[in-house]
Structures are given as C-alpha cells and as structure tokens.
Amino acid sequence: MDTSQYLDVFIDESTEHVEDLYNYLLELEKNPTETNLIEEIFRAAHTLKGMSATMGFQDVANLTHKLENVFDGIRYERIKIDATIMDVIFQAVDNLNAMIEDIAAGGDGKGDVSTIVANLEKIENGEVVTKENDAAATVEGTVETDTTTSNLDEFELSILEESRDRGFHNYEVTVQLREDCLLKGARVFMVFEVLEKLGEVIKSTPPVTDLEEENFDYSFTVLFVSQSSKEEIQKSIEKVSEIEHVTINLFSVEAYKQQLIDQEEQSSVLTFEEKKEKTEDKSDKAPKAKSKKPTSKTIRVNIERLDILMNLFEELVIDRGRLEQIASELNNNDLQETVERMTRVSGDLQNIILTMRMVPIDQVFNRFPRMIRQLARDLQKEVDIEIIGAETELDRTVIDEIGDPLVHLIRNAIDHGIETPDVRKQKGKPTQGTIKLQAYHSGNHVFIEISDDGAGINKEKVLKKALENGVITESTANNLTNQQIYELIMESGFSTADSVSDISGRGVGLDVVKNTIESLGGNITINAEENQGSIFSVQLPLTLSIMSVLLVELSDETYAIPLSSIIETAIIQKSQIMHAHNKKVIDFRGNIVPLTFLNEVFETEQTIADQDYISVVIVRKGDKMTALVVDSFIGQQEVVLKSLGNYLSNTFAISGATILGDGQVALIIDSNVLVK
Structure with a gap:
C-alpha cells in the first residue's frame, strides 16, 4: 500500500503525540502514582506504535512498543517509578522525537536504539539500570553528536549569525592533547584562558563540566567567536604545553542550517480547531481517553x-x-x-x-518544561515552572521569532537567578526555585513575563562590570535609576558570570534578545530585587502586517508613526522649550522630555522656524519618552506595513513603508531608535 500521501499527516500527528508524552511525563514525575497520567501515556505510546507500524517505520514502532510495555508494567504496579527509570523513559522519548524529525527531514527514521531498548527491557524485567547504560542512543540520519555543531539550538545559531554580521569570525577549534598529559583539566583551563583573551567561547564538546572533571579522552572542540586570524589563535593555543596539535576551521552557519530542517517548518501546516467531538477510530489506533482537553477535528x-x-x-x-x-x-x-x-x-x-x-503561544511554551528539567539537573538545582496564559494568541510571524529570545531568558533565569538548594536553604527559601512564565493581552499588545524567585540582580556588581567594560562612565553611573542599571545587562558583550559555561555567561546573548524583540516592534524591561528574584517583561504587537498609525507631515512629505508607541499629541508654544544638558526639552505632565526634531533626523527642510507654535508627538519606549517635532498632523489611518527590501534594510529610524489612498508612499518611523 502506498502510504506517501499520508506522510504529512503522520508527521503532524506523531509530533503531537510526542509532545503529549513529554508533557505527561513531566506531570508524572511530580505525581508518580497518578493513574490517569499513566493511562494517557500508555495510550499515546500505543497510538504512535500503530501509526508508525502502518507507515512502515519499524524502528519507531519497536521503540514505542518497548515503551508501551514499560508503562503496562507501571499501570499494573509491577514497576515502581524512580528517578533513574524516568531518565531512561525521557531518553526513549528523545530518541522517538529525533527519529520523527529525521522522517520530517526526508530520512527513513532508522536509528541505533539498542542501548535504550536494552535499558527499557531491564526496567520491564525488574533489573537495575546502571549509569553506564544510561546514555541516549544516537539516531542514524541525524547530525552526529561527536562534534560541537551537533546540538546547537536556534538561539546559539542566532548568536553566531549576529557575531558574523558584526564582522567577527566563527571558528570551530579542535584541540588534541598528548596522551602522556597528566593534568588534562589544567590544560583545558589554560586553553580556555587563551581563548577568552581573543574572543568568546560559544559552545564546547564535551561540555565545560566534563572538561573540568576530566571526563573526556584527549581531545575537545569549541565554537569560538573572535576577530583574530586563524594563525594568531593557533599560535596562542600552541604556547600551552602538552598539546599534540590544534585544528581550526571557519564555521559556516549556512552550511550547518542546510543539515537541519526545523520540524515546524517542514510540516508547513497550521491547525484550525473546530470544537467537535472526535469519533472513535476502529483501526489499530486506540480511542482517546477522557481528558481535561476536549478532542477536536482538525483542518490542515x-x-x-x-x-x-x-x-x-x-x-x-x-x-x-x-x-x-x-x-x-x-x-x-x-x-x-x-x-x-x-x-x-x-x-x-x-x-x-x-x-x-x-x-496560541503554547506552541512556544510547551518546550520549556523539559528544557528546564534538563538544565536544572545539569546545574544540580531544583526548579519548577509555572505557566499562565498559554492559550494567549499571537500572529504566527511573531511566534516564529520569539521562541529563541525566550529560551535565552529562561536559561539566564536558571543559571544566574535560581540558587542551588544549599544556598536557598541558607537564605530561608524553599530548596526548589520557581520560574513563572506568564502571557496576557493588553490592548493591541501581548505581554510575556519571565519571573523567578532567585537571587535577583546585584546592582553594585552590574555597575562595576559596566564601568570595567566601558559601557558607561563614572558621571553617568551616578544618575542611573535602578531599572536603568538592570537594563545594562542587555548591552552588547555584557556579562557578570564569573566563568564561561554552556548555558550563559558568554557576554553574547541578552543584547541579541533585546535586538530581536525590538525588531518585532516590541520592547523588554527588567525589574529585580536582590535575593527576591527578577522579572523580565516582553511587550509585543499582536500582528506585524497591518497597523494603526498617525500620519504626520514633514516638509511636504507624509510619514507614519505607529499608534502603539504614541502617548499623546500636543501643540506647544516655542517659549515652553527649555534647555538641559545641551538639549532642548519640554515639561510634559511633570516629566522632562527631550525634543527630537525629525527634520534634522531625516535631513529635510525646516518649515517651522518662523512659527510660534510647534506640533509634537510624545512617544514611549519602556519608561523613556521623547517628543517628535513634526510640521503638522494629518490623522489616524490603518495601513499595511511593507518592507523596504534588501537595499534599504539599514535605513536609520525607518521600519518600513506603506502605500496611502492617493498612491503616495509614506515611510513608517521606528520611534524606538529615537528614544534615548
């Protein structure tokens, strides 16, 4: 039977079942005796087994069958759940996910899962699974895991792209130590010390913790960002003794991306739910159990x-x-x-x-619980996640872009925010930290808040680091508010981490988060209290395609300012203009607001020189404001945002253009870059 016509449906439904397995397993880890969860996991595995067998993907079916056997034992209380068993089950689902991603990328879904199958069989037979058998199997057809580039996530790729765009070189550096090297950890430390003087380490294989504990043979590989030449880097590393040889290659983000086809992009479908009961399937698929979520028919x-x-x-x-x-x-x-x-x-x-x-933003949120679980285990921390408002909806174009910045903010919260259990106990806190992820609508915007009950932000440490890095001057530091101090951590190259890790502390990251969010027409603010926690609040527009704007006139040309960033319009007397710090400012409802003359920004002819009154548009970015001086107001209108194309992509303070009713092109002003 030709099943190729059903392949897209198989990939979509399999992805949903794997996602359900992850979510149910995370709940089961908290409530190991919850019979409803065990039944749901068993049915999801059974359905996935039947689908994959029908489609001819035997390796997926075999692994799912073993997983099904384990949960059959759990539900009849022949097997008792513990941490080791949960680790093996998570690894099994990771392998299933990798095989389905391989099928989505055009592969055959085959994989060497002998190790994980052996572990599942041991669990099924009541044998003890040792740590030696606890490694996940590598799936054939996916990228090999013996190089640094095997497990880069999308955000790390965006860091490399950002570095490349700024004129840096991305290198893959492999260091081979001599086999008679006695202190491997010390040599690794010395190599990292050399590299940190020349640039930034993005990723290492094996991970930094394994390198420090000498859990590797005699070679390791790092992804490294630097402005130095290959020859300069090689000579610097080779000065460290007991090194056999060093291999340095340029790392191409484009070449790497060609190897990885994202699962969501491959499916290229959007699911629309109709609130209808799904009829039971009398084929090999088992009927869905009663659950809290209503079943639904889908149109793809x-x-x-x-x-x-x-x-x-x-x-x-x-x-x-x-x-x-x-x-x-x-x-x-x-x-x-x-x-x-x-x-x-x-x-x-x-x-x-x-x-x-x-x-729904749940499409982004649903991958965070298992990511947090793994990071917490790696860092030996206890972390719980609380998700509120996962049903909040955003335009698909915004959803596609926001995932990676949120990943980095959550990593940052786990690594820098949440303390280790011992430290939390000393502070009188529960040993388990909590990260709260909340989304909600407000007007034409969606707000996403990532908060934690961890260490907060040390203002003195941030200021000291900012002064050391030349981000601010001594005179500026004395006039900064608390929030302005916190926002310094989003400056390029800023990091307060004492050592480089695979998770954060590279000084490349939060600035990319900020740039990505602002490129979407949003902004990010930070609030924190030392030893109490911190809150990162992201504001995003509901959609990027059609927007409401205020049309203004400037030297016989029409410009558009997005209403989402406007606080108020006003006409003021020239006598109300004051001077502060060599700038023209006005008093707006008790706040000193600087004036920005758009004719100077866009180098147009000034037509208000002889007028006694000027028209201003008060715009906001976070808690900062500025007053844009224009010739006159035309009115409010709904317009379509059009890109200026590749040739005009870097035009200052212009985010795009629109076509007005009379056929005239109006440029859309990016007020975010004008607010200082």
Whole structure:
C-alpha cells in the first residue's frame, strides 16, 4: 500500500503525540502514582506504535512498543517509578522525537536504539539500570553528536549569525592533547584562558563540566567567536604545553542550517480547531481517553496559502483607502454609503484573516518544561515552572521569532537567578526555585513575563562590570535609576558570570534578545530585587502586517508613526522649550522630555522656524519618552506595513513603508531608535 500521501499527516500527528508524552511525563514525575497520567501515556505510546507500524517505520514502532510495555508494567504496579527509570523513559522519548524529525527531514527514521531498548527491557524485567547504560542512543540520519555543531539550538545559531554580521569570525577549534598529559583539566583551563583573551567561547564538546572533571579522552572542540586570524589563535593555543596539535576551521552557519530542517517548518501546516467531538477510530489506533482537553477535528491548511491570502488582503486595504479618498473628494452620497459598507465588511474580513493567522503561544511554551528539567539537573538545582496564559494568541510571524529570545531568558533565569538548594536553604527559601512564565493581552499588545524567585540582580556588581567594560562612565553611573542599571545587562558583550559555561555567561546573548524583540516592534524591561528574584517583561504587537498609525507631515512629505508607541499629541508654544544638558526639552505632565526634531533626523527642510507654535508627538519606549517635532498632523489611518527590501534594510529610524489612498508612499518611523 502506498502510504506517501499520508506522510504529512503522520508527521503532524506523531509530533503531537510526542509532545503529549513529554508533557505527561513531566506531570508524572511530580505525581508518580497518578493513574490517569499513566493511562494517557500508555495510550499515546500505543497510538504512535500503530501509526508508525502502518507507515512502515519499524524502528519507531519497536521503540514505542518497548515503551508501551514499560508503562503496562507501571499501570499494573509491577514497576515502581524512580528517578533513574524516568531518565531512561525521557531518553526513549528523545530518541522517538529525533527519529520523527529525521522522517520530517526526508530520512527513513532508522536509528541505533539498542542501548535504550536494552535499558527499557531491564526496567520491564525488574533489573537495575546502571549509569553506564544510561546514555541516549544516537539516531542514524541525524547530525552526529561527536562534534560541537551537533546540538546547537536556534538561539546559539542566532548568536553566531549576529557575531558574523558584526564582522567577527566563527571558528570551530579542535584541540588534541598528548596522551602522556597528566593534568588534562589544567590544560583545558589554560586553553580556555587563551581563548577568552581573543574572543568568546560559544559552545564546547564535551561540555565545560566534563572538561573540568576530566571526563573526556584527549581531545575537545569549541565554537569560538573572535576577530583574530586563524594563525594568531593557533599560535596562542600552541604556547600551552602538552598539546599534540590544534585544528581550526571557519564555521559556516549556512552550511550547518542546510543539515537541519526545523520540524515546524517542514510540516508547513497550521491547525484550525473546530470544537467537535472526535469519533472513535476502529483501526489499530486506540480511542482517546477522557481528558481535561476536549478532542477536536482538525483542518490542515498549508501556511503558504494563508500568507498569499494575507498579501491579497493587504492590497485590498490599500485600495480601500484609495476608494475612501475618492468618495470624500466626489462627495457622492451613494458612493460614500457603498464605500462605508465596504469598509465595514472588509474590517470584519480583516479580523477573520488575522484570527486565522493567530496561534496560541503554547506552541512556544510547551518546550520549556523539559528544557528546564534538563538544565536544572545539569546545574544540580531544583526548579519548577509555572505557566499562565498559554492559550494567549499571537500572529504566527511573531511566534516564529520569539521562541529563541525566550529560551535565552529562561536559561539566564536558571543559571544566574535560581540558587542551588544549599544556598536557598541558607537564605530561608524553599530548596526548589520557581520560574513563572506568564502571557496576557493588553490592548493591541501581548505581554510575556519571565519571573523567578532567585537571587535577583546585584546592582553594585552590574555597575562595576559596566564601568570595567566601558559601557558607561563614572558621571553617568551616578544618575542611573535602578531599572536603568538592570537594563545594562542587555548591552552588547555584557556579562557578570564569573566563568564561561554552556548555558550563559558568554557576554553574547541578552543584547541579541533585546535586538530581536525590538525588531518585532516590541520592547523588554527588567525589574529585580536582590535575593527576591527578577522579572523580565516582553511587550509585543499582536500582528506585524497591518497597523494603526498617525500620519504626520514633514516638509511636504507624509510619514507614519505607529499608534502603539504614541502617548499623546500636543501643540506647544516655542517659549515652553527649555534647555538641559545641551538639549532642548519640554515639561510634559511633570516629566522632562527631550525634543527630537525629525527634520534634522531625516535631513529635510525646516518649515517651522518662523512659527510660534510647534506640533509634537510624545512617544514611549519602556519608561523613556521623547517628543517628535513634526510640521503638522494629518490623522489616524490603518495601513499595511511593507518592507523596504534588501537595499534599504539599514535605513536609520525607518521600519518600513506603506502605500496611502492617493498612491503616495509614506515611510513608517521606528520611534524606538529615537528614544534615548
């Protein structure tokens, strides 16, 4: 039987079942006697086994069958769950996930899972699983795990891309120690010391902890970012004694990306749920058990079709604006009534299309619990995660971009924020730390907050490091508010970590987070209290395609300012302008707000020189404000954001353009970069 026509459906449903397995296992770890969870896991494994056997992916079916046997033993109390058993089960699901990703990438889903199968059989037979057998098997068809580049996540790739764009070189450095080397850990430390003087270490294989404990043979590999040449790096490393040879190669992000095809991009489908009961399948698939979530039928739509639909509607919005202007100029009642009705109908259509593109942020959040579990174990910390508002929806384009910054913020919270159990006990805190991930709507924005009850942020340490790195001067440091001090950690190259680790402390990261969020039209703020915890708050627009703007005039040209960043518009007398720190400022409701003359920013002719009054638009970024000086206000309008293309991608203070009703092109001002 030809099953190729069902491959996309198999990949999508298998991915959902694996995701369910991860979530159920995380819950089971907290409540090992919860019979409902055990039943759900057993049924998910049974369904996945049947699907993969039908499609001919025998290795997936075999591994799932062993997993099913273990949970059959657990539900009939022949097997008692402990930490070692949970580790083996998680590794089994990791292997299943890797095999399904391989199938999605065009592979055959085969893998050498003999080790994990042997461990599952030992559990099934009541034997003890030792640490030697506790390693996950490598899946054939995926990238090999004996190099640094095998397990790079998307955020680490974005760091490498950012470094490359800033003129740095990305290197893969492999160091081979001599076999008569006695103090391998000391040699590794000396090599890292050399590298840190020349650049930043992004990743190491084996991990830093294994290198420090000498849990490796005689070679190790690091991904390294530097402006130095290969020859300079090689000579510096070779000065360390007991080194056999050093191999340095340029690391290509593009070449690496070609090897990895993201699971979500491969499926290229979006699921729309209709609240209908799913009929029981009488085939090999077992019926779904009763659960808290209602079952649903799904319609899978290729995301490219939604993008095309959105582009066509954007053209309709432009033509709608043109019709509104023509109707206003002709002053024909019938035409105006028709255009008004068209405006209402197209507004409803716009809401439906935008809703279709909305996906719950749970698609991003659902990978964090297992990531936190693994990081906490690696760092020997106890960490729980609390997720609130996972059903909050965002435009798919925003969802695609926000995952990696959130990953880094959570890593940062675990590594820098949450203390070890001993330290927490000394401080009178529970030994288990908590990371709270919360999402909610507010107006036309979505807010995502990552908070922890850890060590908070040491202001003195941040200030000291900022002064050492030349990020601020002594005079500036004395005038900073607490929040401004906290936000220094998002400056480029800033890190307060005492040592480089695989998780954070490289000085490359939070600045990329900030840049990514601001490129989406959002912003990030930080609040913290030492020994109480910290809160990173991310504000994002609901959608990036259609926005409400204020049209303003500047030297006979029309510009657009997004309403989301505007606090107020005002007309003020020139006599109200004051001077502070060699800048022109105004008093806005008790706050000193600097003036930004847009004619100077965009180098246009000044037309307000002889006027007694000036028009200003007060805009905000976080808790900072500025007043943009314009010639006049035109009015509010809904516009379509259009990219300026590759040739004009770096235009200062311009985020894009739009086409107005009269066919004129108006540039959209990026007010974020104008707020100092």
